Amino acid sequence: MRQLKEDTVKSNLIESQQSEYGPVCVYQNKEYRWLTLAQKANEDITIQGVMNLIHPEQVIVPVNQCMMLFLLKPVDTLNILNLGLGTAGFERIMYHLQSSTPHIKTINTFNTVEINPSIALIAAQHFKLPIKHRTYLQCAEQYITQCSDLFNVITIDIFSGEYHQPFLTSDSFWQNINRCSEQNTQVIINLNPQTGQELQMLLILLRQHFKCLAIIEFNEYKNIVIMLSQQTLMHINVDEIQNSPVFMNFAPDLYKNINSIYHIE
Numbered sequence: 001m002r003q004l005k006e007d008t009v010k011s012n013l014i015e016s017q018q019s020e021y022g023p024v025c026v027y028q029n030k031e032y033r034w035l036t037l038a039q040k041a042n043e044d045i046t047i048q049g050v051m052n053l054i055h056p057e058q059v060i061v062p063v064n065q066c067m068m069l070f071l072l073k074p075v076d077t078l079n080i081l082n083l084g085l086g087t088a089g090f091e092r093i094m095y096h097l098q099s100s101t102p103h104i105k106t107i108n109t110f111n112t113v114e115i116n117p118s119i120a121l122i123a124a125q126h127f128k129l130p131i132k133h134r135t136y137l138q139c140a141e142q143y144i145t146q147c148s149d150l151f152n153v154i155t156i157d158i159f160s161g162e163y164h165q166p167f168l169t170s171d172s173f174w175q176n177i178n179r180c181s182e183q184n185t186q187v188i189i190n191l192n193p194q195t196g197q198e199l200q201m202l203l204i205l206l207r208q209h210f211k212c213l214a215i216i217e218f219n220e221y222k223n224i225v226i227m228l229s230q231q232t233l234m235h236i237n238v239d240e241i242q243n244s245p246v247f248m249n250f251a252p253d254l255y256k257n258i259n260s261i262y263h264i265e
Helices: 001-005 062-072 091-102 117-126 140-146 171-179 196-207 236-245 243-248
Strands: 013-019 022-028 031-038 049-053 078-081 104-113 132-138 150-158 180-190 211-219 226-227 258-264
Touching: 022 117, 022 236, 031 117, 049 091, 062 091, 062 180, 062 211, 062 226, 062 236, 062 243, 078 091, 078 140, 091 104, 091 243, 104 236, 132 196, 140 171, 171 196, 196 211, 196 226, 236 243, 236 258
Parallel strands: 078 104, 078 150, 104 132, 150 180
Antiparallel strands: 013 022, 022 031, 031 049, 180 226, 211 226, 211 258
């Protein structure tokens, strides 16, 4: 990722759009294609997603690989809701696992929610989002409020630069997440809390809505991933990840990139 930040220069720019949420830019070098959003001149470059040009099904970044950890507890039929499209990395790997591996049997429902139409357009044009994939162009909070479907996997990866959306700290948002969840649903969030106090307040809120939490810290990334469920998450551990057939094949070094996993049950 450090090299890609250095390669985020005008000569590698292949697409730039001025959306209502700010500039959306796509860059490419010999190996990768990546997305950045609005960037202030005095801030570090924030890369929103990366795709390997030769193996687009690969999930490159350990934080994003952890969004697949629900696969440690196999489910015959998946009903997936992904809040935040980005570069469609999650969509690419899920469809690949379903069509080309034994790791996913059936995807019954797979919905993605993205507020920025420019992101959805770029994901289709530059990041191999399947045309038939169901993408809802609206705010994730609004979608969850109106949702009448039930999901057993909900992934939440909603950022604007390095900052996530304020509704993630809303009690009603998590009430609605639970309303749209099945009994065994696993919820996975990519977060970048700015302070320890912010994280502590969020954990207190989440604990009010979920019996079990797993908090994953990384060696080289400020982000954390939090898994939520009404059932135990003790199987979310480094040994299980290291020995999982899915992660052996698609994220063999993930366990090395994890600093700590904490459980609250």
